[in-house]
Amino acid sequence: MLLVDNFIHADMHPGNILVWVAQNKPSRKRLFKSKPHVIFLDVGMTAELSRSDRVNLLECFKAFARHDGRTAAECTLGLSKQQNCPNPKAFIEEVEESFTFWGTPEGDLVHPVDCMQQLLEKVRRHRVNVDGNVCTVMVTTLVLEGWQRKLDPAYNVMHTLQTLLLKADWAKSLSYTIEGLMAP
Structure with missing residues (x-):
């Protein structure tokens, strides 16, 4: 987040993070090819650096x-x-x-x-x-x-x-x- 996007979620705790993994369903095209994706919630506290x-x-x-x-x-x-x-x-x-x-x-x-x-x-x-x-x-x-x-x-x-x-x-x-x- 910091090195690429210059964005830091400043309220990191387990209630603000979800990990989503696509289900292996043959009838649906898998969007993320089963790699987990981290989803941040409640981004009210963030930081950016000059x-x-x-x-x-x-x-x-x-x-x-x-x-x-x-x-x-x-x-x-x-x-x-x-x-x-x-x-x-x-x-x-x-x-x-x-x-x-x-x-x-x-x-x-x-x-x-x-x-x-x-x-x-x-x-x-x-x-x-x-x-x-x-x-x-x-x-x-x-x-x-x-x-x-x-x-x-x-x-x-x-x-x-x-x-x-x-x-x-x-x-x-x-x-x-x-x-x-x-x-x-």
Whole structure:
């Protein structure tokens, strides 16, 4: 939704999501060839990002995929038009230190979403401003990943992030990844 449509449903909970799978009836032409379709209800709370916020958040996600703490911290500091972080240098250093740990064998055991949550804790502690729409997107992303983890614990979200964002032709990669996620 975010990368292709610049649209985020900001009220994601099980009551607002339906999964529809076409029935295999020989007399009817199957509209979706049995692949499930996600239907979002109650889109009263949504978010869109400005072009600069979208590019900055995308760069932040890429930094996560590359385990690049400095860039992730700098992008995070850019997620507000009015940044009031009292000590950006300390924030950047602390984020870099965390990313260095996450790149070790012990750190590899930490789930990527736990890394994102730890980054958000550093944001809070260092009083880094994040604009509301961007924050909505980040929280919604965490909620969706939590559902994904419950539905398929073996699914590697970091691998998908790396596949999506670090390939030269990310649009083709996105299409491939989405097709891979859909049931046959």
